Amino acid sequence: MNFLQNISLKAFNTFGIDVSARQFITCTSINDLSEILSVNEDNPLLILGGGSNMLFKKDFNGTVIKNEIKGISIVKEDDQHIYIKAGGGEVWQDFVTYCVAHNYGGIENLSLIPGTVGASPIQNIGAYGVEIKDTFHELTAYHIEDKKLLTFNKEECKFGYRDSIFKNEYKNKLFILDVTFRLDKHPVFKTSYGDIEAKIKEQHIEVLTVKAISDIICDIRKSKLPDPAVVGNAGSFFKNPVVDKAVSNSILANYPTAPHFKVDDNHDKIPAAWLIEQCGWKGKSIGEVGCHTKQPLVIINLGHADGQSIFNFSQQIMDSVYAKFNVTLEREVNIL
Numbered sequence: 001m002n003f004l005q006n007i008s009l010k011a012f013n014t015f016g017i018d019v020s021a022r023q024f025i026t027c028t029s030i031n032d033l034s035e036i037l038s039v040n041e042d043n044p045l046l047i048l049g050g051g052s053n054m055l056f057k058k059d060f061n062g063t064v065i066k067n068e069i070k071g072i073s074i075v076k077e078d079d080q081h082i083y084i085k086a087g088g089g090e091v092w093q094d095f096v097t098y099c100v101a102h103n104y105g106g107i108e109n110l111s112l113i114p115g116t117v118g119a120s121p122i123q124n125i126g127a128y129g130v131e132i133k134d135t136f137h138e139l140t141a142y143h144i145e146d147k148k149l150l151t152f153n154k155e156e157c158k159f160g161y162r163d164s165i166f167k168n169e170y171k172n173k174l175f176i177l178d179v180t181f182r183l184d185k186h187p188v189f190k191t192s193y194g195d196i197e198a199k200i201k202e203q204h205i206e207v208l209t210v211k212a213i214s215d216i217i218c219d220i221r222k223s224k225l226p227d228p229a230v231v232g233n234a235g236s237f238f239k240n241p242v243v244d245k246a247v248s249n250s251i252l253a254n255y256p257t258a259p260h261f262k263v264d265d266n267h268d269k270i271p272a273a274w275l276i277e278q279c280g281w282k283g284k285s286i287g288e289v290g291c292h293t294k295q296p297l298v299i300i301n302l303g304h305a306d307g308q309s310i311f312n313f314s315q316q317i318m319d320s321v322y323a324k325f326n327v328t329l330e331r332e333v334n335i336l
């Protein structure tokens, strides 16, 4: 077992925060995992995928297990569907590229989301009107304390908006080994969200394909979101808040054009980006931390920010949104 000591995590988190881990090891198989865990029982553990949903405030005084379990295989298929299993350490975009190349539909709207397959069910990744719960079939996970393999079907995952059982009851208890998706051989595309329709028209696309949609999503994302390889960030820092009708009504009384989406008779969802922009944060920076000029939900590392400064900046945003709108924002990013 090759445990590395005092390793910088700068290259292993998309914020580019230069903290260190007391021990660091890569895991390429279930056998690796049980061996790592057998010699490492007393340490705090952190399972790391692509580090694209993490904010490190300080050094990690424990063992980081970097998931590198790879492999893509077809489990079964029928006329309409194909079930594909991907190792938890597969890079999400590599898996999307594989499905796009084979014309399997269902995750093309999730193109270019950073991170790994194994992390994708944890916050039920979503974009452009699609979430992974829409194509999720099942996953296998290793229960770290019980040393048991568990299988979860879709219902058992309790998927919600950027939420699942893995962020709640099973937080830090499981290592997700692989995920099986049910892709469509004859997909119906979801094009109503964002600028997808406009792009289809602009590019005079007459026959929609998995690849055409994926290319459009990649174009849109590249034009709107900062590339973490260039500017450190973790995508949307906050969730879109779901508020009581009374709160949204009082916002609408002062801002009649405020965007809001009905969740149920008693609740609305208000875009966090709109709330943050109204508080004057869009494009604003303090020291080495900033709020992105095109997408205020994204907090960026302007160079050498540390995790605590980014956290403090996010707290200032939360405080000002609460003071102005009486709405509490919730962080989407995992803080450590």
Ligand SMILES: Cc1cc2nc3c(=O)[nH]c(=O)nc-3n(C[C@H](O)[C@H](O)[C@H](O)COP(=O)(O)OP(=O)(O)OC[C@H]3O[C@@H](n4cnc5c(N)ncnc54)[C@H](O)[C@@H]3O)c2cc1C
Pocket (backbone or CB within 6 Å): 014, 046, 047, 048, 049, 050, 051, 052, 053, 054, 067, 088, 113, 114, 115, 116, 117, 118, 119, 120, 122, 123, 124, 125, 126, 127, 174, 175, 176, 177, 225, 226, 227, 228, 233, 234, 235, 236, 334
């Ligand atoms: C530029 C950018 C754009 C983004 N856009 C989107 C978007 O459109 N939609 C969206 O939903 N998200 C988005 N994200 C967030 C991020 O890509 C996802 O949350 C992604 O699934 C995180 O994967 P990861 O492998 O990097 O996880 P990490 O950041 O490494 O880990 C996240 C959490 O999951 C745990 N974890 C990771 N792997 C495993 C495993 N195998 N088993 C158990 N626990 C594990 C970690 O311990 C940690 O708690 C974006 C991020 C960036 C940087």
